[in-house]
Amino acid sequence: MATSVLDVRPPALTSISEPLPFFDGTTRLYICYLCPYAQRAWITRNCKGLQDKIELVPIDLTNRPSWYKEKVYPLNKVPSLEHNGKVLGESLDLIRYIDANFEGPSLFPSNPAKREFGELMISHVDTFTSGVYSSYKGDPVQQTSAAFDYLENALGKFDDGPFFLGQFSLADIAYVSFIERIQLVFSEFFEHDITAGRPKLATWIQEANKIEGYKQTKVDKEEYLEAFKIKFLA
Template sequence: MAEEEVKVFGAWASPFTRRVELALKIKGVQYEDIEEENIDVLKNICPLLLNYNPVHKKVPVLLHNGKPIAESLVIIEYIDETWKVNPILPENPYEKAMARFWANFIDEKCLPAIWKAGMWSPEGEREKAAEEACGCLKTLESALGGNRFFGGDKVGLVDIAANFIAYWLRIIQEVTGQELLSAEKFPVLFKWADEFVNCSIVKETLPPKDKLVALFESRTSQ
């Protein structure tokens, strides 16, 4: 393993890039972080990505011994199957299927609704988008049950997939004043978010808050 080449092509503000980095850190895998200066941190466009991810043309891309893997959830499963220590997905087939289900729910339902409600939709449409986003958050909160993390007592696939909700969303709320996630509305999910972002290994993968604030402020002023 020591001689393996592991590189992550990403963008500093991308929660999807940070997912991959967190998975590698959980596994204890050494990797080279490659961020092209001409990557747009929100649009994720970079000429180099055309070689490694010609289908979606966005970060992150994992390069393992010269072979590229794209899409963060796909990459995380690849990492989990390649390096067996500290498993990220459950071993039980049903529990594994449920973890995949909730991770896909986050990407396909939660994140699009949150983006729209946060700042990327016309002001007149944000109220409806906020209702949809809160509905998604309520559904996601139900998946936690009484557990500390979605993965039980430790960070797993769904926790990693929800990193945007735990960290990025609360910064967007601070910038826009649009409150979606709060201790009053979603006490269980809010507590999970605090637990998640305060994990030492997670902290290592979070971008600086001040830089994200500046980035989002610049976007809202356009």
């Protein structure tokens, strides 16, 4: 997997940042460092080895430049990808688009059984994340037990690697940025280890953390936990 290029994090653009030279032939991925949706596209870019092909453009979503909505992406959210004179959005669509339309190792297997299961896992991710997030106002440990058990069982489908489809793929990318944050929150605020009694999930997290293309995108722990407190625990 092409992940050896060091990814330097540029400063986030704000309301006082000058507009970029839009649609000048440069391919740009607009993200926010705290956003798990944007992180999906960032991971895909890195794992394809596209650091020199797709410019990373971080946006401060708490103080975003007005030109982003006006000139780049009318929905005014991240991620978005400026490519070939158009702008595309929606993270699950973007990871497929980047994988299919750029050079680098394929992040989705050709094996029909794996493709079918990969599509199933990707289609389930919104159900998983919304269920976990809605539990934060209740009893998260109890309410999310079945959701984590679902992942544990899914990780037993193929035995040729520690990931959902054996090898690291778009199915893992769909989940990993969310699991990263959920694990932090459960440990910090609910004093619970989501991998307890789930050895496959524990191995999945451990092995994902060895992948450079993902490691380079990981969220700042303290910054994220502070943002979480403001959003969910205020």
